[in-house]
Amino acid sequence: MGYFASSFVSHQPETGNPKLETRVPRPFLLLTTFLLATLGCRYDHLPEPELEQAPGPVTERFLHLGHTYVPYLTYQDIDTFVERADYSRFAAVMLGGDLFPNTSLDPATLQWADSIFDFRDEKTLWAIGNHDYDDPWRVRDLVGRPLYYSWYHNGITFLVLDTQDSLSNIVGDQLLYARAVLDTVQESKQVFVLTHKMIWMADNGPLQAMIDSVSNGYYGSCFFCVNPNNFYTDIYPLLVQLKDRGVGVWCIAGDIGYKVRRFEHTTADDIRLLAGGMCSLCGGDNYYLEFSWTRAENRLEYGYRPIETLVE
DSSP: OOOOOOOOEEEEEEOOOGGGGOOOOHHHHHHHHHHHHHOOOOSSSSSSOOSSSOOOOEEEEEEOOOEEEEEEOOOBBOOOHHOOOOGGGOOOEEEEESSTTTTSSSSHHHHHHHHHTTTTTTTEEOOOOGGOOOOOHHHHHSSSSSSSSSEEEEEEEEEEOOTTTTOOOOOHHHHHHHHHHHHHHSOEEEEEEEESSGGGGGGHHEEEEEEEHSSSSSSSSSSSSSSSSSIIIIIIIHHHHHTTOOEEEEEEEOOOOOOOOOEEEOOOOOOEEEEEOOTTTTSOEEEEHHHHGGGGGGGEEEEEEEEEGGOO
């Protein structure tokens, strides 16, 4: 584990594995389609396009932000650089949650947040946090999709999970949905799993010991805590299977900022665990995560950049 500086590094998954050419039999695809249709979740962009996609930009940029509110000020205060940024420059905007102190408590606050991030845009991917969870139904109505969902874009599958539900356990329909998405990845060269909480720190000996010094929420059973959960029993094995097929796998959380502003760890299976979060006006530097994706070369570069550079 180490903290990553603002320079970029390159991550290129293994290639040449013949399993990449495997196709799921048609009866299984039909069954999977039926399951997705009955889970009560909208999955607009299936990650298995059969037709050749139109070529996109040679290189695209993605953004990740977490814990963007200004502590101890009014309920509608957000970091000034976050407020002023032009997010149209990014092909994907990944939000790690805790956008405002009580994002969904007041409709006016939620509308203010929407004016900044444009939640209805499919590229805005919001892993909802405990400070966003006062009225999750209000969030669903505004955003127009459930609190867990997925999106396919230009060779990348993004899976957004709701880690506030069931004390961070991915269970019930959410687990069925996550399995359906991860089990049917065929064309994607990279997979991003987006969460608010750092659920992948729990039940991992070395990482679990670091929770109280890294995460905004300590290890325990409270609503904002990093709870004991089923990530390593039910989600992680599916990620390892993808990695073994040459797919790059990234798990990104957003509930840091008070104690550290950057976190990076690579598992023994070469799965990247990243977190990014802010503490605006708390002193010290704040960062955002930026990714640069060149699909033709299967090259995904990333780095932590000073929040001031978000406004160009």
